[in-house]
Structures are given as structure tokens and as C-alpha cells.
Amino acid sequence: MKKEMRKEYTIALVAVGLGLLAGALLMLVTGNNPILGFIYLISGGLMNIERIGNTLATATPLIFTGLSVAFAFKTGLFNIGGAGQMLIGGLCATVIGLTLNWPKPLLLTVIIIASALGGALWGLVPGWLKAKFNVHEVVCTIMMNWIAYWSVYYIIPAYFKGAYLETESRRIPEAASLKVGWLTDLFRGSYINLGFFLAIIAVVVIAYILERTTLGYELKAVGLNRYAAEYAGIQSNRNIILSMMIAGACAGLGGAAFYVGYASNMQIGVLPSQGFDGVAVSLLGANSPWGVFMAAIFFGVLHSGKGFMNAMTQVPPEIADSIIATIIYFSATSVLIEKYWGRLQKRLAEKEKTGPPLVAEEEIKEKVGGAS
Amino acid sequence: MVKKVLVVLVILVVAALILFNVGEKTGVLKKGRLKIGMVTDAGTIDDKSFNQGTWEGVKQAGEDLGLEIKYLKPAGTTEADYMKEIGNLYDAGFKFIVCPGFKFETAIFQAQDKYPDAKFVIIDGNPHAGDYVPVVKENTVSIFFAEHESGFVAGVATALQLKEGELGYIGGMEIPAVQKFNWGFQQGVKYANENLGTKMVIRPENVIYQGSFDNVAAGQQLAAQMYDRGVKAIFAAAGGVGIGAINEAKSRMKAGEEVWVIGVDVDQYAEGIYDGEKSIILTSAMKQIKKATYDMIKFETEGKFPGGQILTFDATNDGVGIPENNPNLSAAVESKVAEVYAKLKSGEIVVADVQGDLIR
Incomplete structure (x- = not known):
């Protein structure tokens, strides 16, 4: 178990290294100094307390969507409906925040529960269709994304539009916002909010469910082999639905963290990119809750440091976006690296037995494979 | 597990502190x-x-x-x-x-x-x-x-050049700046009809806000429907949606149909070129x-x-106003528009920046 863990960490780090290398190449090609670029990128994310706060705030929705994808993965399901689940979670949060006029602690509790329920509902539908009719969840969750997108597109302007703007809701009142004064002051006016702590709680809870409960055991069993699990008396249908609901709830909470925490109102016509970035976060985090947490923080640094790198170097914004995308892309290839890792180790073990074979060739192969 | 996370967090914070100093140093710029x-x-x-x-x-x-x-x-x-x-x-x-x-x-x-x-x-x-x-x-x-004044001048120029027929309007989001373009344009056309002897018509179904500034495909569809209904020129104050309208006009013009687009914000003439120097941009309502x-x-x-x-x-x-050079406007039209613009400048003509009894 321990060894397995170490291996996953190593693979993730190699993936990140490869990603940075690819980003560096892109910087070199565009005529910039990669070392300087990375210094600015990282200092942009972390160089003062405000920026650290912003990095964590940027990472918060990614933790949720990453968890969502990772959790569904454990049951062998591919949830790429994170964006839609986020939207619905955010919509529930916005609707309640703009309608009810309750004291802050009570209102926030209701908002958090409602956003989780909304997300869970958006996971329930594909889960149920998968369990009952074996409709592929990828197709379903993508469709659900658009249902959420257009629902928001209709509901916000029709009932909650701002005084002059058709395209966004009214501003979330202070009492309904996950932003709190002491936290904002602590981080010198950054956008960090209670959502971050909520995310940590979610990570702990999900880790607990997966590692310490019967439910988690059953979910994983269904993920490893549905039929074997059924043979062992596990109701796989129930578990598929439940898994998608919990995954949806995670993303729904991410929606609350984004729309009533990070942002100050809900805009229509935007499918949140965090929903899809969640897949990359989950891959890099090797589908483990704490892995997801760290991967999300890493992505947070990249996303919030990008602007500063941009401002300090001659990298055009469009190229900066590509550099970040490249780093993310390569980081998400950890699966590939894992494959070669296994081979490499086998080869090394053989070498110990039979003397020096062609290790160099294997290494070259690994690099080529990882970069293609 | 938790310990490891803590270790990583500590490393991150230390790294941040080191980089903080770097940031401080680079922060001191000439x-x-x-x-x-x-x-x-x-x-x-x-x-x-x-x-x-x-x-x-x-x-x-x-x-x-x-x-x-x-x-x-x-x-x-x-x-x-x-x-x-x-x-x-x-x-x-x-x-x-x-x-x-x-x-x-x-x-x-x-x-x-x-x-x-x-x-x-x-x-x-x-x-x-x-x-x-x-x-x-x-x-x-x-x-x-004053988008309404810009729309007004473009409306006058369009009416003078085309003399009679139908006109349409595609807006992006229904926000003040875009609405004012629309209202001004309608007033300009009306002014030309009443004072300069043109016979242009704008029907309510041909005044549409698409709802975004980036949906190129939707812009193209809306424009196609309007042209099919017999509209000769569309004023597109809609960012990317307007680009869709321009694309539709280009393909129709190439096919021999005579359709026009009135550009917005900047001189969009170059954007509408479909053949050599010829463009489907009649003129642009510029800011x-x-x-x-x-x-x-x-x-x-x-x-x-x-x-x-x-x-x-x-x-x-x-x-605000239309571009200096409008290859698709005749010299007579341009000088007439210049007269109207002078009246606008002197305050003789006043364009309303509210809807009043205009369409949408």
C-alpha cells in the first residue's frame, strides 16, 4: 500500500516535470527565457499573501470538480458533467441567496445543502440511466451540461436579472456570500472564501467514504468489476446511481464556491471551464482525494500566476494560455507514464538478474512515449 | 497521509516566502x-x-x-x-x-x-x-x-444610398450601448424618410437582439432569415454575432444577390471584403x-x-460618426451625410437616446 502510494506520487511528479518541460519548450520557441518565465509564473501565484489567497480561491472549484471526477472514476464511471453540475449548484445557491433574507449562518447552511442537492440531482439522472438502461454516462453528462447551461440562460434573466444587465444576475448580498470579512482581510483583500474550507472538508469526507466505509468498498468493487461485485452480492445499480449522485454533489458544491464565493454574481452563457479541468486534476491526482487536492492547488498556481508572467515577460496572452494548457495536458498524461514506469521497473529488475541490458534504449522510448 | 500533505504545504509556503523576496526585487522597476x-x-x-x-x-x-x-x-x-x-x-x-x-x-x-x-x-x-x-x-x-448619434448618421447614410427597401437590425446583448445604436439608427432612417425623400422601412420582426456577442453561427442564421424576408441591409451592432451576419452577406453577394451590412464600433470595411477590393460593408457606425x-x-x-x-x-x-472613406457610398450621399452631421454638431438635430415609440 505504502509502496503503491509512493509510486503514484513519483508518477505525478514526473508528469508535472514533463509538463513544465513542454511549457519551457514553448517559451523557448516563442523567444522567451523559460527560467525567468517560471519564476514569474510561480511568484505570480505565491509571492504575497494576497496572491496565495487568490491561488487557493482559484483552486477551490477545481478541488471540488476534481473530487467529483475522481469519485466517479472509482466506480468506473467517467463524469464529464462537472460543468453542468457546477452550474446547477451555483444556480441553486444564487436563487436562494437572492430570494431568502435570513441571517448569514443559516442562509449559508441552506445554500450549501441546496447546491449539493442540485448537483446530486444532475448526477442522479445520468447515473439512473446508466444503471437502468446502460446509457453511456459520458453522453448523458455532456447533455446534462447543456440542459444546465440553457436553464441558467433562461432562469437568471427571467427572474434574477440585474438592474441594467440582461446577462447576469443581481449581485449576491453579503449575507449569502461565502466571502467573509476576516478571511478577506487576513489575505489582504484576496478572493479566498469559506469555499476553501468546505473543499478541505469535502476531501476528508470523500477520503473517509472511500477508505473506511462499506459504501466506499462497494463502490470500488463495482468500479473494478461490476459483474464480480454483483456475484458477491453487491447491488451495482444502486451503487452506480449513488456514486454519480455523490460526484454530482461535489461538483454542485464547487458551483456554490464559484458563483457565490469567488464570483459576485451569476453570468449566463458561460459553461465553467473548471468542470472540464476537473478531469485533468483528477488524472494528475491519481484519483485519490488528497492527490486531487494537491493537483488542484498546482493548477491554481498556474492559473493565477499566468497573468503576472504575462505582465513581466514578452509572452503574448494567447501563448501564455497555450503554455498553461500544455503544462496541464502533459500533467494529465500521468496514465501513460505509469504504463512505461511499470515496464521500466520490470526491465530494471531483469537487469539485476541478468546483467546490463540496453537501459538507455528503454529510457529513450519512455521519453518519446511520454511526449507523443 | 495528512502528514505528507502538511509537509508539501510547508514546502509550498517556504517556496512562496523565497519567491516573495524575488518578487520584491523584481517589483522595483525602473x-x-x-x-x-x-x-x-x-x-x-x-x-x-x-x-x-x-x-x-x-x-x-x-x-x-x-x-x-x-x-x-x-x-x-x-x-x-x-x-x-x-x-x-x-x-x-x-x-x-x-x-x-x-x-x-x-x-x-x-x-x-x-x-x-x-x-x-x-x-x-x-x-x-x-x-x-x-x-x-x-x-x-x-x-x-453617443452611440445613438453614431447610429443616426449611419441610418441616414444607409437610407440615402439605398433609397427604398427594407432594413434590419441585429444587436448583441440588450445593454444600453447596443440599444442606443438601434434607437439612433431607426431615428436616422426616419429622418431621411421625412426630410430627404427616401422610402426605407424597418419592420419590428427585423429588429432582433441575439443575446450574446460571440455566437457567430447564430448571427449568420439571423442574417439569412432577414435577407430571405427581403431585407436589403442589416445594421449589426453585435461583435462576433455581427461577424456571422457579415459572413452571410459575403456569401450571398458572391452568389449575385445584393445585400449589405452596416458595421459597428470601428470601420469594418476590411472585414467585409469578398472580392478584391469590394466589400459588403456599406458604412460603419463608429465610436x-x-x-x-x-x-x-x-x-x-x-x-x-x-x-x-x-x-x-x-x-x-x-x-462618433461614419468612416472618412466609404467606397460603397456615392459622393452625393457622402456630402449629404456631412451636411446632416454638421446639423447634429450644431445641435439643430437632436437624437434621443431613449426608446420612446421606436421598435424595441
């Missing part, structure tokens, strides 16, 4: 030279419209006055995203920041207090706290354009975004930054 920054609104820098117009003004000023310039593209369109990019520019020493678009209103409201030694220009918007009560601090200037941006930067270098003011660019200061 003083003196003004550096001009811009944060883009939704859409790209080459949107042939708002962002591009602003950036061209910044670029021109950079060249003429020898200033360092830079634009940043926010990750999203939330206040937090805008604030982050403004902070990035500020930390990198760009202390004069131009932001095009009403979406920056609340961000600039915060930024003007947070960075008191920086100057801000917001175009098409007023800084406010979310309650629409304008608060323009001494380090900020907000710029508005001199470039000039306004350039002027603000120039004022700053001369120490005359009009901080705390809300400026309006209209016909009286040549802030």
Missing part, C-alpha cells in the same frame, strides 16, 4: 517611464471591434510617445478575474490601465481605491459598488459615447474608441489627465 496596460473584455484582442479599437489606441500612443504597452486577457469575466489582471499589471509596473467595457464597472470601483497611485480609464461604463451609483475617483476617468484611448494617454503624459470626470464623446467632438 521608475519614470509611464507603462500602459490594458485588460481585455470578453473576446479576443483582434475582435475587429471593442477590444481591438482600444488596443489600437494604446498601441498608437505607445509608438508616438515611446511608452511600454501590454495587454492581459483575463481567464473569465467575473469581477475577481478582472481584479486579478489589474493587480498583475499594477505589480508589473503598469500604472495606467485601460479597461474597455461596462463589465469592468465594479472591478474599477475597487481598483481605484486599492491602487490610488495608478490611473484608470474605463470605456462605456461608470465605476460603482454594484448599486449603479457612479463613483469616479480622482485617478479614474470614465468614457461614454472613436481608438482616439478616446489615445487622448487619455496623451493627456496623462502632459499632466492633464481628466481624473474624476465622466466624458462623453459625441458629434460635437467628432467622437
